[in-house]
Amino acid sequence: MSKPGSIPWLMSHELRLFWRRGKTRPKSGLIMLGLLVSLWLVFSFFMLQRLGPMIPPPPFIDSAWDGLALTAVGVIIAFIGSVMLSSSILAAVDVIYTRNDLDLILSSPLSPWRMLAVRAAAIAIGALPLYAGLLGPPLLWLAIFSSPLWLSSIVFLVSLAFAATALALLVVTALFRLIGPKNTRILAQIFSALAGAGVFLAFQYFNITSGRSRDEEQAAMAEYITSLDIDPGAWWLLPSRAFTGDIVSTLIWVALVACLFPFAVFLFSRRFVGDAAAASGMGQRKRVADARIINLRGGVMASVIRKEFRLLRRDPLLLSQIGMQLLYLLPLGFILMRPGGSLTITEETFVPVLTLLASTIASSLVWITVSAEDAPDLITSAPVAPAMIDRAKLVAAILPVLVLMTLPLVALLWRDLAAGLWALAGVCLAATASALIGLWRRMPGSRREFARRRAKGSVIAGLGQAFVAFGISGAVALGAYGLPLIALIPALIAAAILGVLYKPNENGLPKEPVVVRSSSRNSSPRP
């Protein structure tokens, strides 16, 4: 057992919280995870037993072809790094804004620097499991069947997570200094969304705006890259070399991260206590009273819808997530908006894409409006039929989806009326179906758990929403491609799943007492 207050002790506390977040039965989660990783380990063994000996041993630092390979690896690293940066920014913001146990820890005789260093390390480690699970097994077998130098890629991935966390801490510290506590949270979330989607979008943009077909594009790109004669020893390929087994590059990279990480933690922790206090609103100047008297508006249903719209509009996390989903739609938007361009992707392609997007956004919104009700007692004790409240919440979840989809739908209708109509039907059906499943399979939760709703919410609802969305998307896509009879098959499957998931809410009352904490408190800590 480590000594209480020591770094290992604090780290085990952080990792325990990280592991337990959003889980009610950590042991079953561990078993499931172990099973999946074991399966992947076995599968990758058979794959790399054959492929491994064919892959030349690293390092790749000799020819121009090595330069090309390293550039490709660099693109993958940039993508992984951008996703890690995105999640680290959110986690770093959480450290400042989510007070949970901060008061307890900061009031203890532990150095804040030590505590924050551990918490920052926990953020980095928290960004790793996905990549460790996905890349770890094949890299291990590569090390056995190709060259042990491939083990350096595991070291690189760990240090990449620490580098992403360091950058995230610097970004959040800078934002706090530049724009203050109030706006940092929102901007950090937008920044996080952009960081996550940036690399993907940049490539899609260049792909699409060139106006060439995919084959022409690939050929042109290959010709261009070959003409570059990339030097594999170039400084900007250092991360790629470190990933692919060049020991010197790995050592330099690890040394750089070893300097960057403590520096970022130092800057972050230097004014952390003050920043955390500012974020919680302490020491703010007294606000000048807002003297406006806004007219009250009535109506039972209208009141619920108005309240839901206000809350949705003022939820930065929700907005940034929807923004992220829309960002991934941009590449298709680039194509659709290009006047007169010959499409390598047909208009019909947009039909399932818009349908799936509508379903995803509706499921997020309905979770917020139905499951994450902040004052369930107030709603239940009001003299309003539960069905009316449910209807109002459904409307509040579906309407914004339709508004968001208006522009792409109009553009699609303008380019291809039939595809546009199929997309319109798909969007309406998918949004409504997702919202209904969220309503039928509600799981009370806190609004602040939005980011972890998939982990905390009903598995049946999540899977149901996904399968129904696929069914409807498939149906409208087949319809758009002129196969309305075959389209009936996925449509019927979706309808059957909807029927199975139907669960009336008798009177809106829980069977057991519901303990809902004030949303100003957090129900579960985050690392």
Next chain:
Amino acid sequence: MSSGLKVTGLAKSFGGKRAVDGIDFEVRSGELYALLGPNGAGKTTTLRMIAGLLNADAGEVEVFGVDARRDPLGAKRMIAWLPDEPLLYDKLTAWEYLEFVAGLWNVDTAEARKRAETLLRLLGLWDNRNDRCETFSRGMKQKAVLAGALIHEPKLLMLDEPLTGLDAAASRLVKDLIRERVAAGAAVILTTHILEVAERMADRIGIIKDGKLLTEGSLNELQGFAGAQGQSLEDVFLSLTATPAAV
């Protein structure tokens, strides 16, 4: 005085454990009834069943002559429920919160505006009416929830630990408001662990333990029941709810 709330044989079990075990009591119009009991005695569960937040396994609840089981919406129209934890919408302003509550109870908009202004001024929140509730202290949140509870002028007011987190001035204000509602003919039922509050404010007191109502009545009646004449409510309460020490 007419009957404001009549509870008969109310019972509720959770997983085989009897949380409320056939409780009977009555709160008259213009009366303040304090429901006291140790932690886990079943006070909040009883109030939640009356407010329609939890289905009872058995029993009847009648609110000003309306059977809450047969006509839950009719009963709810007359009830206000103030939970111990002030659950608000952080992203709404106090004004928007009151607008929402008034909408739920379908209060006429002109009337709602007038009442919202009166309540916010009275509770000292008028200058903060356009501030979001996330910026409020615990006491301010409690006041905002109280304003919401009173905006539809309920005939039955149910308050679960209404003074938790309030400073002395706010606490006095809330007590005054409760007395005002009682004087206006409302039936008020409250739970509290601050026995002095119950002693000073309540017309009648019910003591509940292990889901059963041990006794009820005025302070004098309780003192007589406990054989503790002239003693404080705290002494009476402790003597009635004390668990026999293990030998």
